[in-house]
Every structure is written in C-alpha cells, then in structure tokens.
Amino acid sequence: MRREGSPWRGLSVVFVKELSDHLTSARMLVLGALVVLTAGAAVYAAIQQIKDVSAEDPFLFLRLFTVSREPLPSFVSFLAFLVPLMAIGLGFDAINGEHNRRTLSRILSQPIYRDALLFGKFLAGLSTLAISMIALWLLVIGIGLWAIGVPPQAEEMSRSFIFLLVTIAYGGVWLALAILFSIVFRSAATAALVTLGLWLFLTVIWPALAPGIAQLVLPADDPAVPLIGAQVLARFSPSTLFGETVLALLNPSTRTLGPIYLSQMQGAVMGAPLPLTESVMIAWPQIVGLVAGTIVLFVIGYVIFQRQEVRA
Amino acid sequence: MSEAVIEAHGLTKRYGDAKAVDGVNFTITRGEIFGLLGPNGAGKTTTILMMLGLCDVSAGTVRVLGYDPMREPFSVKRRVGYLPDSVGFYDNLSARVNLRYTARLIGIPLEERDARIADALAHVGLADVADHRVGTFSRGMRQRLGLAEILMKRAEIAILDEPTSGLDPQATAELLDMIRSLKHDGVTVLISSHLLDRVQSVCDRVALFQAGQIALIGTVGELGREVLGGGYAVDIEAQGNGLKAKLAAVPGVRSVEEVGAGRLRLVAESDVRAESAAAVVNAGGRLLRISVEEPSLEVIYNRYFQGKSAHGGLRDAA
Ligand SMILES: Nc1ncnc2c1ncn2[C@@H]1O[C@H](COP(=O)(O)OP(=O)(O)OP(=O)(O)O)[C@@H](O)[C@H]1O
Numbered sequence: 139m140r141r142e143g144s145p146w147r148g149l150s151v152v153f154v155k156e157l158s159d160h161l162t163s164a165r166m167l168v169l170g171a172l173v174v175l176t177a178g179a180a181v182y183a184a185i186q187q188i189k190d191v192s193a194e195d196p197f198l199f200l201r202l203f204t205v206s207r208e209p210l211p212s213f214v215s216f217l218a219f220l221v222p223l224m225a226i227g228l229g230f231d232a233i234n235g236e237h238n239r240r241t242l243s244r245i246l247s248q249p250i251y252r253d254a255l256l257f258g259k260f261l262a263g264l265s266t267l268a269i270s271m272i273a274l275w276l277l278v279i280g281i282g283l284w285a286i287g288v289p290p291q292a293e294e295m296s297r298s299f300i301f302l303l304v305t306i307a308y309g310g311v312w313l314a315l316a317i318l319f320s321i322v323f324r325s326a327a328t329a330a331l332v333t334l335g336l337w338l339f340l341t342v343i344w345p346a347l348a349p350g351i352a353q354l355v356l357p358a359d360d361p362a363v364p365l366i367g368a369q370v371l372a373r374f375s376p377s378t379l380f381g382e383t384v385l386a387l388l389n390p391s392t393r394t395l396g397p398i399y400l401s402q403m404q405g406a407v408m409g410a411p412l413p414l415t416e417s418v419m420i421a422w423p424q425i426v427g428l429v430a431g432t433i434v435l436f437v438i439g440y441v442i443f444q445r446q447e448v449r450a
Numbered sequence: 451m452s453e454a455v456i457e458a459h460g461l462t463k464r465y466g467d468a469k470a471v472d473g474v475n476f477t478i479t480r481g482e483i484f485g486l487l488g489p490n491g492a493g494k495t496t497t498i499l500m501m502l503g504l505c506d507v508s509a510g511t512v513r514v515l516g517y518d519p520m521r522e523p524f525s526v527k528r529r530v531g532y533l534p535d536s537v538g539f540y541d542n543l544s545a546r547v548n549l550r551y552t553a554r555l556i557g558i559p560l561e562e563r564d565a566r567i568a569d570a571l572a573h574v575g576l577a578d579v580a581d582h583r584v585g586t587f588s589r590g591m592r593q594r595l596g597l598a599e600i601l602m603k604r605a606e607i608a609i610l611d612e613p614t615s616g617l618d619p620q621a622t623a624e625l626l627d628m629i630r631s632l633k634h635d636g637v638t639v640l641i642s643s644h645l646l647d648r649v650q651s652v653c654d655r656v657a658l659f660q661a662g663q664i665a666l667i668g669t670v671g672e673l674g675r676e677v678l679g680g681g682y683a684v685d686i687e688a689q690g691n692g693l694k695a696k697l698a699a700v701p702g703v704r705s706v707e708e709v710g711a712g713r714l715r716l717v718a719e720s721d722v723r724a725e726s727a728a729a730v731v732n733a734g735g736r737l738l739r740i741s742v743e744e745p746s747l748e749v750i751y752n753r754y755f756q757g758k759s760a761h762g763g764l765r766d767a768a
C-alpha cells in the first residue's frame with residue numbers, strides 16, 4: 139500500500155528537539171563529565187608512561203590512546219567501557235519515554251510518520267555521541283601537543299581520526315540496541331537494565347565463554363579449529379570487534395587479527411609498521427560488522443515500532 | 451449545513467478473535483458537536499484511533515473529510531486536531547516550547563508560529579503561565595493546553611477523547627465552554643466520554659456505544675423518545691380549577707400527574723411549555739412557574755442498558 143507523502147517529513151524537527159534535549163539534559167552532563175574525567179586521567183597517565191619509557195617511538199602520538207600505566211587502564215579501554223554506557227544512557231527511554239509521558243499519540247497525530255520519529259531520535263542520539271567523542275578527541279590531541287611538544291604526523295592524525303569514526307560506530311550499535319529495547323519494553327527501567335545486562339554479558343562474559351563453547355562443539359583434531367571457532371564466536375560481541383579494530387588502527391605493527399599462520403609471517407619484518415590502508419583492510423570486516431550490527435538492530439526496532447499500538 | 455465530514459461504514463477492529471469495534475456506521479456533519487458515549491472498553495478510543503490512521507482498520511471504511519486515514523494520513527492529520535485521553539506533554543519544557551515543537555511538526559510557517567501560539571494560549575487562559583514548565587501544570591491546565599494545540603493548528607475537526615475525565619466541576623464547565631466556542635468558530639467536534647450528563651449539554655447528537663457497536667444514535671431528544679417512550683417532562687406550578695383536564699388536552703401531552711398542591715407534571719413528546727402556558731391562561735388559571743426537563747442521557751442510558759443487561763449484553767472493560 140502506497141503511503142502519502144515522505145516518510146522523512148518532520149525528521150529534522152524531531153532531530154533538533156531531541157538533540158537539544160540531550161545536550162541540555164542532566165544525564166548527559168553527568169555522563170560527559172565522567173567521560174572527560176576518566177579519559178583525562180588515562181591520557182595523563184599515558185603521558186607519564188611515555189615520558190618514562192622511550193623517545194624513539196615513531197608513533198608516539200598513537201601511544202597516548204593505547205598506553206596504560208598502573209593502576210589506570212588505557213584511554214581506549216576506558217572508551218570501550220564508557221561509550222556503551224553513554225549510548226545506552228541516550229537511548230534506553232527513547233520510545234517508552236514517549237509512551238509513559240503520554241506524548242506519543244499526540245505527536246503521531248501530527249502529519250509525520252513513525253519513521254521520522256524513530257530515525258530522528260536515533261540520529262540525535264548518534265550526533266550527541268559524535269559531538270562528545272569529537273570534543274574528547276580534540277582534547278586528547280590538544281593535551282598531546284602540549285605534553286609531547288611534537289606535532290603528530292599526518293598518518294597518526296589519519297589513524298586516530300579513523301579510530302574516532304569507529305568509536306562512533308561502536309556507540310551506534312549500543313544506541314540501536316538501547317532504542318530497540320526502549321520499543322520492546324514499556325518500562326524504561328526494565329529497558330535500561332536489560333540493555334546494561336546484555337552489554338555486560340557481551341563485553342565481559344561472552345569473550346571468556348567463547349573458547350569453552352568452541353572446545354565443546356568443535357572437533358579438536360586440529361588444535362587450530364577450536365581456536366578459530368572461539369574467535370568467530372567472540373566476534374558476535376561488538377566489544378570484541380571494537381577491540382580488534384582499535385588494535386589494527388592504533389598499533390600499526392598489527393599484521394593480522396586472527397591466529398597467525400607461519401606462511402603469513404614469511405618475509406615479514408617483526409614489528410615493522412604496516413601502511414595505513416593495509417591496517418584498515420585488516421580491520422575492515424570488523425568495521426563493517428559494527429556498522430551492519432547497528433543497521434540490523436535499528437531495522438528490527440523499526441519493524442516492531444511500526445506495528446506497535448500507540449495507546450499507552 | 452449537512453456536508454458529511456466523517457463517515458464510517460461497517461468500521462471494524464479485531465484484536466485476535468475479539469472485536470473491539472464491530473461494524474459501526476455513522477456520519478458526522480460539518481459544524482456539529484457529536485458525542486461518542488459508552489462505558490469503559492466500549493470501543494470509543496479504538497474508533498477514534500482508526501479515524502486518525504493511528505490503528506489499522508480490520509474491515510469496513512472510514513473517511514475523514516473525504517480522505518482515507520490509512521492511505522492519506524497527512525491530509526487527515528493536517529486538518530484534524532486530536533486530544534488523547536490523559537494527554538501528555540514534555541514536562542521539562544514550557545507550554546510555549548511544547549506548542550512550538552508541534553507547530554514545527556505541523557509545518558506552520560515561521561512568521562505565523564509565535565503569534566498563533568500566543569493566541570491559542572490566551573484563548574484557553576494559559577497566557578500567564580505560557581513560559582512555565584508543563585511539569586508544574588494541573589490536569590485541567592494540561593487539557594487546556596491540548597485544546598490550545600488544536601486551536602493553534604486551526605483544525606477543521608477536533609477529536610477529544612475523554613476531555614473532562616479527572617476534572618473538577620468548574621474546570622469541566624470551563625472546558626465545555628471552550629468546546630462550545632470551537633463550534634462557534636465552525637469547527638466540527640467529536641467528544642468521547644463516559645460522563646454522560648456533563649457532555650450531554652454540549653452535544654448536538656450522540657452515539658451510544660456498547661460492546662463495540664452503536665446501540666443508539668441521534669439527538670438526545672430522539673433517544674429519549676425512543677428509549678423512554680416520551681421525551682420531555684414539563685413541570686407546572688399554577689392555581690386554577692380543572693387545569694389537569696385542560697392540560698391533558700394539549701396536543702403532544704401523554705399524561706398529566708398531580709405531584710403536589712398546585713403542581714403538575716406533564717410528560718410530552720416535545721417541549722410543550724408555550725402551549726401549556728396558553729392552556730392554563732385560557733382556563734383562567736394563574737401560572738406561577740413552568741419549566742421543562744429535557745430527558746437526561748443518564749436516564750436514557752441506564753434504562754436502555756438495563757434492558758440489555760437482562761439478556762447479558764453488558765460488557766465490562768477488561
Ligand atoms: N491492543 C489491544 N489488544 C487487545 N484488545 C484491545 C487492545 N486495545 C484495546 N483492546 C480492547 O478493545 C476494547 C475497546 O477498547 P477502547 O479503548 O476502544 O475502549 P473505550 O471505549 O475507549 O474505553 P474507555 O472508556 O475505558 O477509554 C476493549 O475491550 C479493550 O480491551
């Protein structure tokens with residue numbers, strides 16, 4: 139059945155309202171402060187570590203992101219933890235919030251489609267996330283310039299910029315998941331708890347569980363089979379995908395993300411950095427996986443939302 | 451004045467095996483106030499949602515201003531204002547900002563926007579609190595804000611779902627006045643309610659819903675005649691001899707009853723005040739007081755559904 143008018147009518151209106159809601163909300167203020175403080179601490183610790191250790195590193199700037207110093211984890215580890223938290227915070231009450239405030243039927247009785255409402259909310263959440271990440275990224279670069287005193291090379295800038303984009307895509311997965319649960323569960327508290335639970339499971343428990351499961355279900359004639367199986371299973375977690383992508387992007391000497399076969403090592407100079415394009419190629423499946431995961435989760439939410447009753 | 455703005459033919463909504471709305475037919479003409487009345491769970495809200503294209507139609511058709519709400523939702527939604535039952539707003543935003551959001555969704559041009567919002571807020575008496583957070587508003591204020599949204603939209607049809615539920619008598623009276631003024635501005639109004647007596651006073655015609663079907667439809671007077679057998683009760687206080695016989699002879703009067711000293715009650719098919727007064731005067735009597743009691747919807751409703759429930763026809767909300 140053809141519908142009248144554009145499905146995106148009103149999209150920009152919803153987007154602007156949701157974005158300004160996010161940017162002025164106490165929730166975002168708290169999350170933002172949390173991110174800046176922890177990330178700042180991690181970068182500061184990394185600078186101390188870098189100063190202590192070496193000066194001869196060609197990718198000194200990238201080390202800002204990856205180096206850790208006891209007792210703090212590195213900047214990327216912090217991000218891997220905080221970005222999902224932020225994304226879930228932005229999305230867990232997207233739709234059930236409208237139900238519970240009883241605004242949904244009033245808004246949908248205006249000339250817009252549900253498509254515009256849902257996508258506007260998703261885009262606003264993603265943009266909020268992107269704005270925070272860009273600000274953080276600039277902050278780190280700024281601190282780096284000031285502390286290291288040497289400007290980053292073009293390649294370091296490119297690598298860290300792609301890392302920025304991947305971080306936003308990683309946030310997108312969790313945002314889409316949170317919005318999906320905000321559609322499925324009428325109670326915002328339930329939606330938040332289920333999303334957080336799934337996040338903990340996928341981030342902490344699943345990667346630890348994967349080798350065991352692979353060993354159980356796969357034949358162990360060739361020791362490599364369960365190893366590969368475990369890795370495939372682990373990659374169902376966005377956190378694994380993000381971690382691997384970051385490894386390839388920010389450690390230019392990373393040659394492969396799978397188990398290493400001897401044939402791959404032939405002719406390779408250990409520790410020699412790969413060019414940027416090859417690093418991106420190595421992580422390409424992971425990057426595509428993150429984006430595809432976002433789209434799939436969003437589409438599932440979209441289909442459920444289209445069929446949902448408007449009344450509370 | 452008989453252009454149909456909403457037409458439903460065999461309109462049906464099924465949830466699984468249950469029929470929430472079951473083959474409903476009605477026509478609402480331009481400029482009237484139409485009441486959709488019935489107990490909880492009768493299917494009023496479902497009918498409204500189908501008119502707005504917010505809920506799929508299982509069978510039958512509904513046309514709003516000639517448009518099909520499922521296929522042409524924008525054409526319908528641009529012209530129809532909807533006040534949902536227990537309407538909600540964004541509590542953290544002010545009344546004005548809430549309306550501004552809706553105005554942008556509707557697509558009201560920027561240069562008209564603020565003036566139309568201010569007008570609408572003034573019209574419902576919220577001008578003083580326009581910049582207060584809606585979170586601080588009482589229930590009555592929220593309902594009025596919902597009405598302001600419809601005014602701002604300049605809707606041709608206003609659909610109000612339970613607009614008076616939860617309001618105190620004064621707030622109800624104010625709201626009903628605003629609804630009358632909507633009609634005065636040429637807006638067709640559809641009100642759903644289970645509070646019969648309050649809504650009766652504003653409705654030109656009503657449809658009584660029962661278990662997803664329309665049991666009765668018409669003006670209150672028509673329903674009264676149909677259900678009670680005689681619509682109007684005229685009370686007369688007069689002094690004189692043989693008035694009872696004279697009044698009984700007035701055309702349209704069915705019965706005359708003496709309810710006290712010099713007090714008579716007539717049951718008539720129409721409003722026979724003028725004729726009765728003339729009869730009293732012609733008989734040489736002194737007319738002290740005459741009043742007419744229109745049939746109360748409450749009475750009609752109870753009488754009708756008592757008859758039905760004897761056969762197990764009454765269904766409660768789940
Ligand atoms: N999503 C649903 N699934 C199944 N049944 C439903 C659903 N929504 C409504 N119903 C049923 O449809 C019937 C009509 O409901 P509706 O809300 O239209 O009644 P109503 O006349 O508006 O009542 P009220 O005065 O309580 O608002 C009810 O019996 C209700 O249980």
Ligand SMILES: [Mg+2]
Nearest residue numbers: 494495535611
């Ligand atoms: Mg209802």
